[in-house]
Amino acid sequence: MSSALLADLVLAVHVAVVLFVVGGLGAIALGGPLGWQWVRGFGWRVLHLAAIGFVALGAVVGWVCPLTVWEDALRRRAGEAAYGTGFVQYWLERFLYHDWPGWVFTALYLAVLALALIGWRLVPPRRARLRDNARVPSA
Numbered sequence: 001m002s003s004a005l006l007a008d009l010v011l012a013v014h015v016a017v018v019l020f021v022v023g024g025l026g027a028i029a030l031g032g033p034l035g036w037q038w039v040r041g042f043g044w045r046v047l048h049l050a051a052i053g054f055v056a057l058g059a060v061v062g063w064v065c066p067l068t069v070w071e072d073a074l075r076r077r078a079g080e081a082a083y084g085t086g087f088v089q090y091w092l093e094r095f096l097y098h099d100w101p102g103w104v105f106t107a108l109y110l111a112v113l114a115l116a117l118i119g120w121r122l123v124p125p126r127r128a129r130l131r132d133n134a135r136v137p138s139a
Helices: 003-034 042-061 066-077 087-096 102-122
Strands: none
Touching (some): 003 042, 003 066, 003 087, 003 102, 042 102
């Protein structure tokens, strides 16, 4: 598989992570009041909070996102000085990358983390309960 194609795949994964974090936040905000039980799934909520927590921590301490580093390295290996010009790739990059000061991103990530924590409190996750007939009998 070519480095350029691998870079495009990393970009697609990056977009999926962003959609998971942002879309998950919206799903929690809507799903709590509407009674959607799946938004209270404990594993899903832990994964969601961990994803935005990792991003926010990275922004605070000055890490560059590993997906960005990986994609950039693959593009350089493919001989691309800049991002490619494919239609899908162009729009995925326009969605993800902006020329804003770093503090704007840090503030944005911390705000999303705060919203996720508020969502955790207002729409608390629930652990799966064992049914009476599913319990392991004691010896």
